[in-house]
Amino acid sequence: MPKSPTPVTVKDLQVTARDEASVTLRGSGFTVGISALAPDLFRLRVVRGKRLPSTPSWAVLPFDGPPPAIRIGSGRNRISFASSAGTLSLSLKDGAWQITDPHGLTLFSAAAGATSFSRRKASVSLSLQEGESLFGLGEATGAFDRRGLIRDFWNIDVLGHAPAIHPALKQLYVSIPFAISLRHGRAAGLFWDNPARQRWDLGQTRLDVWQMTADSGEFDLYLFLGPAVSDVVSRYTQLTGQMPLPPRWGLGYQQCRYSYETADRVREIAREFRKRQLPCDVLYLDIHHMDGYRVFTFGKTFPKPSALVKELSLQGFKVVTIVDPGVKNDRQFGVLKRGVQEDAFVKDPRGSRDFLGKVWPGVARFPDFLNARTRTWWGREQAALQDLGVAGFWNDMNEPANFARPDKTLHPSARHRTDFGPRRHVEVHNLYGMQMARASRDGALAHRPEDRPFVITRAGYAGIQRHALVWTGDNSSNWDHLNDAVQMLLNLSVSGVPFCGGDVGGFLENTTPELFIRWLQFATFTPFLRNHTNLGTIPQEPWALGAEVEAISRRFLQLRYQILPYLYGRFAEARDRGTPIMRPLFWHYQNDPVAVACGDQFLLGRDLMVAPILRQGARARSVYLPNDIWFDFWTGARHTGGTHITAEAPLEAIPLFVRSGAILPLVETRQHVDAAADDTVLLQCWPGSPGEQLWYEDDGRSNAYLSGFSHRRTLSSRTRGRTFHLEIGAAQGGFPSAVDTWRLVIRNVRKATTFRLDGRKAGGSWIEDTGLFVADIPNHPGVITAELSSVD
Numbered sequence: 001m002p003k004s005p006t007p008v009t010v011k012d013l014q015v016t017a018r019d020e021a022s023v024t025l026r027g028s029g030f031t032v033g034i035s036a037l038a039p040d041l042f043r044l045r046v047v048r049g050k051r052l053p054s055t056p057s058w059a060v061l062p063f064d065g066p067p068p069a070i071r072i073g074s075g076r077n078r079i080s081f082a083s084s085a086g087t088l089s090l091s092l093k094d095g096a097w098q099i100t101d102p103h104g105l106t107l108f109s110a111a112a113g114a115t116s117f118s119r120r121k122a123s124v125s126l127s128l129q130e131g132e133s134l135f136g137l138g139e140a141t142g143a144f145d146r147r148g149l150i151r152d153f154w155n156i157d158v159l160g161h162a163p164a165i166h167p168a169l170k171q172l173y174v175s176i177p178f179a180i181s182l183r184h185g186r187a188a189g190l191f192w193d194n195p196a197r198q199r200w201d202l203g204q205t206r207l208d209v210w211q212m213t214a215d216s217g218e219f220d221l222y223l224f225l226g227p228a229v230s231d232v233v234s235r236y237t238q239l240t241g242q243m244p245l246p247p248r249w250g251l252g253y254q255q256c257r258y259s260y261e262t263a264d265r266v267r268e269i270a271r272e273f274r275k276r277q278l279p280c281d282v283l284y285l286d287i288h289h290m291d292g293y294r295v296f297t298f299g300k301t302f303p304k305p306s307a308l309v310k311e312l313s314l315q316g317f318k319v320v321t322i323v324d325p326g327v328k329n330d331r332q333f334g335v336l337k338r339g340v341q342e343d344a345f346v347k348d349p350r351g352s353r354d355f356l357g358k359v360w361p362g363v364a365r366f367p368d369f370l371n372a373r374t375r376t377w378w379g380r381e382q383a384a385l386q387d388l389g390v391a392g393f394w395n396d397m398n399e400p401a402n403f404a405r406p407d408k409t410l411h412p413s414a415r416h417r418t419d420f421g422p423r424r425h426v427e428v429h430n431l432y433g434m435q436m437a438r439a440s441r442d443g444a445l446a447h448r449p450e451d452r453p454f455v456i457t458r459a460g461y462a463g464i465q466r467h468a469l470v471w472t473g474d475n476s477s478n479w480d481h482l483n484d485a486v487q488m489l490l491n492l493s494v495s496g497v498p499f500c501g502g503d504v505g506g507f508l509e510n511t512t513p514e515l516f517i518r519w520l521q522f523a524t525f526t527p528f529l530r531n532h533t534n535l536g537t538i539p540q541e542p543w544a545l546g547a548e549v550e551a552i553s554r555r556f557l558q559l560r561y562q563i564l565p566y567l568y569g570r571f572a573e574a575r576d577r578g579t580p581i582m583r584p585l586f587w588h589y590q591n592d593p594v595a596v597a598c599g600d601q602f603l604l605g606r607d608l609m610v611a612p613i614l615r616q617g618a619r620a621r622s623v624y625l626p627n628d629i630w631f632d633f634w635t636g637a638r639h640t641g642g643t644h645i646t647a648e649a650p651l652e653a654i655p656l657f658v659r660s661g662a663i664l665p666l667v668e669t670r671q672h673v674d675a676a677a678d679d680t681v682l683l684q685c686w687p688g689s690p691g692e693q694l695w696y697e698d699d700g701r702s703n704a705y706l707s708g709f710s711h712r713r714t715l716s717s718r719t720r721g722r723t724f725h726l727e728i729g730a731a732q733g734g735f736p737s738a739v740d741t742w743r744l745v746i747r748n749v750r751k752a753t754t755f756r757l758d759g760r761k762a763g764g765s766w767i768e769d770t771g772l773f774v775a776d777i778p779n780h781p782g783v784i785t786a787e788l789s790s791v792d
Helices: 229-240 263-275 305-314 334-341 372-387 425-447 479-493 513-523 547-562 564-577 593-597
Strands: 014-019 022-026 030-038 041-048 071-074 078-083 086-091 097-100 106-110 115-117 122-127 133-136 150-153 178-183 186-192 198-202 209-214 219-224 282-285 318-323 356-359 362-365 392-395 415-418 421-424 455-457 469-471 602-604 608-610 620-625 629-632 638-640 643-648 656-659 663-666 680-685 691-697 711-720 723-728 741-746 755-757 765-767 772-778 784-789
Touching (some): 022 078, 030 078, 030 086, 041 086, 041 115, 106 186, 122 219, 178 229, 263 282, 263 305, 305 318, 318 372, 334 372, 372 425, 392 425, 415 425, 421 425, 425 455, 479 513, 513 547, 547 564, 564 602, 564 663, 564 691, 663 691, 663 711, 680 723, 741 784, 772 784
Parallel strands (some): 282 318, 392 455, 455 469, 680 741
Antiparallel strands (some): 014 022, 041 219, 071 078, 078 086, 097 106, 115 122, 122 209, 133 178, 150 198, 178 186, 186 219, 198 209, 415 421, 602 608, 608 656, 620 643, 629 638, 663 680, 711 723, 723 784, 741 772, 755 784, 765 772
């Protein structure tokens, strides 16, 4: 049996080149590169050979900006690389390296011999510090704090993905090898840009060691120096891209199941939503709408798809169809014939024939989405659905899944002809779903450049947020999965994927009325809100589970549509800076160790605190309120933060809190996003701490916002003594606001004495028994100020 090659460790280095923001070093058989893209972003590369190649990346975008000011120090045995944000030092003798902040706190460190590679593999071991927590890693099950977890970054088609179902499960559909380290209130980040299979042992095998190994490829670390969590994620998404804005209807409620098998059944579902006054924007067609599971087709049970889509559109519904990558190997099938003509499919290991696998249509071929020509061809085929009026594309099974092999995917040596040259499948497997989503988005834009694409994906890699939203795949209808959904979405959100969500009610097995209610209450405040269930399960539409479920569902769906302006503003922030829409408490309270450890509640934006009910039968729960003043959204009760409280949670409600200083823009509920004009917007103000947020409008459908055709204002508040001040900043952008009137509602007003609008006395109404002060403010594009004396 041949011996495994002895790993080569990084040591005995010599500097061979340097400039103002980079250093190149060489050892025996390898080259090391250190560079700075920004003061708080270093790059460390180790490659085999005598030079640093210009290796293309599927995840990293061109990084704009002048080189940062770097101080490079060198001695006999050490070189240092320092910026205003921190220092990377490297031992020339033994290869040990570390990054420290300006105060000397170690952020990352690797001991002598800890950075190494063999013929194919690359690995590094980092020291884990006492009190260090790890977050991110994209999509993963398990504890909220990822320290102690083993994670394999290898996209796989898996059913039932919570720890209670698969205790040893280490891989899922999405691979994002990015982590946030948080210690003593200080954040740093790490991204290993290598799409090959990676394994991260985050202190499970050895409590104080973070071991990372890639099966192939180079060692290419991006190191983020923080110090705030928001600094790390903002810089990471500057590197890998921010999400584009979706069409505004994509924020509404969406209904799906596997499957609504006939056009008449879809019509029936649509009628029930409107008859029962349950808001809904999107209906999905799963695989049974197709002709023998042939992609981009409709079967006999959907005889006139264009008429169906138009009919649903008149009722305010958009239609999204599932699109799987496997193309049925039917030589009479037009999509296959045109794909063969384009030579668009992944090749078998010999490279002479198309690789054949098996998925829903039976024997199938797999488009080589890593090739630009294939992506363009796919977009042309997809245009047939757009011409029928289909509004969005749901990319499923795109890990890619293959029923014909035990490893559930393509042969490791199947051949891709990528944009960057030939690759074996095992080297680029994790990129497949991301590049399919890219083909879907780019194809939609090519055919309808004026419309925002709506693409959903199950699989992805770092940077997937540029192309699609991510839903978390085939969960189960049980309480463990509901609990896991909260921390999974929070970690996905801080991994650069703000537009995410899971199947409400659970996909596998039958839900229960209580479980469905609690899941929908939680999901009302997640970025993506879709109800989905499996073939053979009980009906899971809100009315199908009884009158009580229907009534509570209606209440929360109506609330979702009332908070749309607040939610849309958070989407705009995500587009601008990569800021998560749903945020872990540590996003705003990273110096609070209790907030850092809290994975069962979250913030929607800055000002709404959501504490889902995650246990069967619970009618109250402990809620941690960070160090601020908080108000109960339902009752208005005031709470001082920095402590736990017991919050009541009858079945019809969940604990929901508003931060003091918040300005919540609300509108009338509606049956779908475009059913009403937002000419009157209620600004619900909660006096106390200073508050500020972005007000954002655009047309909600086109890409004109990319050219600045939008409407932005800063809403800010402060309370001094017993006087509350509100300022609506001057309008920016060329889009005309739909708002005619701001309806100001100030909470907890003990007595209203004087109200001033733009410095002049104005009228309003104080409602003594509720403590509300209400005044209508005409909208205009200039600065608007309001001041009320004698608030509580």
